Amino acid sequence: MKINWAAVANHPKFVELHRAKMRFLVGLWLVGAASYFLVLIGAISAPGLFNTRIIGRLNFGYLFCLFQFVLAWGIAIYYTRKSNNEFDPLTKELVDLITKEEGQ
Numbered sequence: 001m002k003i004n005w006a007a008v009a010n011h012p013k014f015v016e017l018h019r020a021k022m023r024f025l026v027g028l029w030l031v032g033a034a035s036y037f038l039v040l041i042g043a044i045s046a047p048g049l050f051n052t053r054i055i056g057r058l059n060f061g062y063l064f065c066l067f068q069f070v071l072a073w074g075i076a077i078y079y080t081r082k083s084n085n086e087f088d089p090l091t092k093e094l095v096d097l098i099t100k101e102e103g104q
Contacts, residue, residue, distance in 0.1 A: 013094040021087055024059060028075050035071055039064055 008014055043061060045048050050061035 003098065007101075008094075008098055009093065011098065013090065013097060017087065017090045020090070024079075028079060032071065032075060034067055040069065043085060051074060 039061075042064065050059065050064070052060045054060055054063055
């Protein structure tokens with residue numbers, strides 16, 4: 001079965017799926033990038049804050065960096081749930097429509 005990819009790219013369901021995913025992914029990227037740059041900006045502009053001890057020998061800077069790992073896992077889990085609940089059903093609907101249209 002040969003698929004007309006130009007038709008798929010112009011299909012309204014594909015355009016809807018692509019826009020929804022791009023809005024979602026750009027938002028997640030902005031959150032991740034902002035937290036990354038906050039570490040750099042904070043370490044440069046507020047070294048006293050980043051050297052403040054919080055728990056034993058752990059200071060604010062280390063905890064902020066560790067928070068980025070937690071944030072990355074949170075983003076991954078959030079993306080997986082959103083993808084399973086919204087994007088995958090839209091993708092399945094699109095595939096069903098395309099295969100039905102190609103079969104005619």
